[in-house]
Amino acid sequence: MKLTDPVDAQAIELSLEIAAERGGDLTPAVYMRLFERQPEMEALFWRDTQHTIKGEMLARTFEAIFDFIGKRQFADHLIMTEVVTHAGYDVPPNVFATFFGLVAEVVEEACGPDWTPVMSDAWRRTLADLDQFVIHPDRVTAKVT
Template structure:
């Protein structure tokens, strides 16, 4: 996976769109309509904005130094299950972010960027679906 391509796509989107939050959540709620009621108390969108910000920071760490992202993703997948968000639905959020970036970048979304995001999504999904941190730590040590 090319971290530079992922970073570049995020930077380009930030230059073109003041706030990705409404676009990301509109897409999420179209794809996962059962998730919208969970945000009924988020009238001003601050929770959504903070969640998206946290996801972007986690992605940047994941493609970089990997100081915390894998553990955060595993923990949040388990935490969200407590909010009736199953792991397979939780994991779709990363793809929703990628799809939103693709839409914002338009013709500047290249095949190389697409391949980098597809590879990243596969890697992220591993941590969404494997929440046992002891086992993933053993696997990473091999």
């Protein structure tokens, strides 16, 4: 598995910075979109009345994305492990896989007019790479350093 192109990594980092600056806490928007598209997932969060679990999960997602587009010290293994962990919560891998795409959509909306074709292409390629760890972890080759 090849590492993320530095130009793509820079574009994703910039998009995340802009989104954080403009959109603040993206947790409500990400989970609203998740529950719109996968309504069966909302029931899994019945105890998260303060939204702390959702917020922590999104923070871990951002950490994983930053590592995935960077040195990949842990993200690939974390993602594959979380697929298994979430299956124990009755979250199928295909639903788990949609989460990264939802994050990208919310980031794009938060960036507004500063979202660029370079960002779009970088996210598209990175999401495709991430899918390999979510949907087909058995096909992922050894970590490249």
